[in-house]
Amino acid sequence: MESLQNVLAGFAVVLEPTNLLYCLVGVVIGMLIGVLPGLGPAATIAILLPLTYGVEPVTAIIMLAGIFYGAQYGGTITSVLLRLPGEASSVVTVLDGHALARQGRAGTALGVAAVGSFVGGTVAIIGLTFLAPLVAGFALDFGPPEYTALALLGILLVSTIASGARVKALIAAAIGLLLATIGRDAFTGAERFTFDNLSMADGIDFVPVAMGLFGLGEILYNLEERHRAVHAPGKIANVWPSRKDLKESSGAVTRGSVLGFFLGILPGGGATIASMAAYAAEKKRAKDPSRFGKGAIEGVAGPETANNAAATSSFIPLLTLGIPANATMALMFGALLIQGITPGPQLVTEHPELFWGVVNSMYIGNVLLLIMSIPLVGVFVRILRVRAAILAPVTALITMIGAYTINNSVFDVLLVVVFGAVGYLMKKFGFEPGPLVLAFVLGSLLESSLRRSLLMFDGSAAGFFTRPISATLLVVFVVVAVLPLVRSVRERRAAQNPAQDRSAQDRSAQDRSAQNREEESV
Amino acid sequence: MTTLAPRTLRTRRVLLGAGAAFAALTLAACGGNVAGGADAAGADFPTGPVTITVGQDAGGSTDLIARAVADGMAEDLGVSVPVVNRAGANGALATEEVAAKPADGHELILLNASLITITPLAVSDDEAVSLDDLEVLAGLSQDDYVLLASADSGFETFDDLKQASGDVTYGTTGVGTGSQLAQAVLFAQAEVEGTAVPFDSGSPALTAVVGDQVQVATVQLGEAKSQIDAGNVVPLLAFSAERNQFLPDVPTAVEEGYDVPVSQYRAVAAPKGLPEDVRTRLVESIDAAIATETYRSFNENNLLTPHEISGEEVTAEWTELAEKYQALTDEYDISLAEG
Amino acid sequence: MRTTEPVEPEPTEPEPTGSEPVEALADDAPPAAGPVANLAACLVTAGVGGAGAVAAVGLGLGTPAQPGAGLWPLAVSVAVVVLSLTQAVVGRRGGDGEKFSRYSWLSLAGLATLLGLVALLPVIGFEIPALLLSLVWMKFLGGESWRSAVLYSVLVVGALYAVFVGALGTNVPHLF
Structure with a gap:
């Protein structure tokens, strides 16, 4: 009963005009920042931190939180329209989102993403309201062996994300893993592949790699393609998703919410793995998986829902345990410290008004974002009507300057250009950038968790199987890896057997044609 | 652009641009941040914003300290004092960049002692950073390391840990950090055998010890205090020379007879060759900043012990510590570069 | 079922809405890059893997209980080389990518x-x-x-x- 009172008191806090105003300011800033590639929520919060000194702690955090989840909404826009993923968790959105935009269905993609984000965010807040103390321990149960298993599962998902030639996708993924090893080794201090360049001592940042391979690579490719194929600018139909689109996405949104909520609790990489897992789940469930990568609406709905749910649930470790799950959360931690509040296990009991105020502000913030998104989708989609000759340099320049702002480094800008050239060449030679970028993100998590585990287990691999969570994850890994093989063998047999019923035959024929298509493209 | 302090209009300067498209452009520079002129140094410092570079990401304790000092300095100097994060190589990248900037007092850096005193033990010689190219202006504060045991490990005191020698896993906050050095030397002196598990920074190391993934870990007090108060971890030892004011009941390693005084110190520095009057003005403004009530309560909230000493004292202290750590690692045959 | 002809992207959506632009694009699809390009690309990636492997050995491999800095990069580099050689064989007839044009x-x-x-x-x-x-x-x-x-x-x-x-x-x- 007492907790219910606290929840209600939290709403009273949010509904104070000042707090509502700061919530609105936060989500608007966040959305705009999300649209600018490069400048992420962490950098923005760092810049705006001094603004919060003068206000109440709860007001400050409401605004900063708004910036954080608002940026998740904004990031989708560039992923879909310009093929520029601003964060690791929106990389998979690019695959089908941009394909939809090229078919003139950008509005559908953005609309579904906005609805999915809203649902995912809201489900996660409800989860945060009722389950936070119960699930917080989940973050603590994840040690190095569990992260190893999770990252392995993630790498496996990377290979399912590829839509074209399978071996080429694996090559790209392996090169992504290799790129992730650049930098000072966290275990021995040895410099790996840095060519004695201090700028590479911490490895290369994800954002320049993704912006180069996807965004700039696409821009360079279009410079060439535009002259060859004179295709009319795709007519921009269905600015708002149809009832049918929403119906098709509803399953993806539901699954994405759940996946995102639970994986988002894990500090470090949870949101990225959640978005990948959501995409892979949709692709696996689909009757015709070959649609994915060519504009499947579920391929946008699933990951976009999952990454917003994950963004919200990443507040759980901060607010209930005092553990910041990512760079942005670390800044919030700092902002609370400046206000004289130490985030920690006692936060909920010592400052209930703060905890519930922040949590409840997210309900309001998500509603505000949804309301803002509806007209904005129409505005942003118009970007695509701008002539390509003008849009190309604008996008290129925003990318370059945005890259500088990540770490105030010219080196990062150079990296974007280098990876832009690589992205162009990959396109010419039939490699997909997606597996490379995602493997790159997971690479250091996999390597460092594996090495930490080996140190803990004294070099023996048996330890992975004696811990319940890592053992479970490894079983899932085996199932996901082996099941498709078993199924295809069985279906091949079924196809040879004429006594099978028609529906099974249809299904296997369909699968087979999908398989053949893959083989052909190899 | 409204609140940017009184900005004197700089002299017109001729700028030669590269490329054939434009030969020469005459510009009235009015706020650009490239090609900063050293010509204005001395006369009426400051002539523009004073930038403090931080070699760590925004949000960490070093960054917060820089921002707290910057606020006070901005007020005293009457110009804006932006904090720029330039993370990379533990802060070596930022230090190298600032050391190469003109010594006109407009470019400062917030230094971590560990970069000078401990990191050189773990990386190759040409990457080690020394104070030679820098002029330290003032020391700021001290952040103490605490050895924590997970609640599930059952350790209440350091003696309990010693009993478990052999199968102890301990978390560190990374290679070449005070956390690694402190534990390596302590365990060598106490003859405790254990395996070091390096994490990327303080927060994951703390999470690991709270979740009993490792039995003990050493992190900075500011990060760990709320977990200590909640009873999720048990503080065994502090590595400060004297008892920490925020943990009066926790013994120090020195008290227990181990010669491992390791703390994280922070100081403000500038490129070498600062004009005397600029230096005096900067030191004055730092003194003003750390005297403010806001800064005092910031230290208190972040569990930082003020260690406000002069630049010369900082240089002497850090040089002495670097030598001591070198001697300790030699004596116990510890290599920080081998995990 | 194998064919050496360039693969036409399938119309993506079963329903008629919005799939026309894709078909329009497909009509203009440039010639595929061909077998030489495949071989060249595979040699480049194999070369990257080979260089990585050599450098990784130089970093020290360590033991499973105390893995060195080079162990993991070596494993990944070897994977790059093996996969590249596989692709060189699998894709020897070409089929993806596209030729460079004067544009x-x-x-x-x-x-x-x-x-x-x-x-x-x-x-x-x-x-x-x-x-x-x-x-x-x-x-x-x-x-x-x-x-x-x-x-x-x-x-x-x-x-x-x-x-x-x-x-x-x-x-x-x-x-x-």
């Missing part, structure tokens, strides 16, 4: 201007290089008229300045 020079020119921007950025700030890049892209790579190229370039650089320097106060090198 590929445009992409190269675009890349050159971007590198120019990177070189000039720390020296004279972003405004002038950005203006030049924008002019070149609009006029020469994009075929806009001088009038619109100049107009839009100035507008774009002005907007970038307003956002990154004025509104956000970032530290992008800027001259003005």
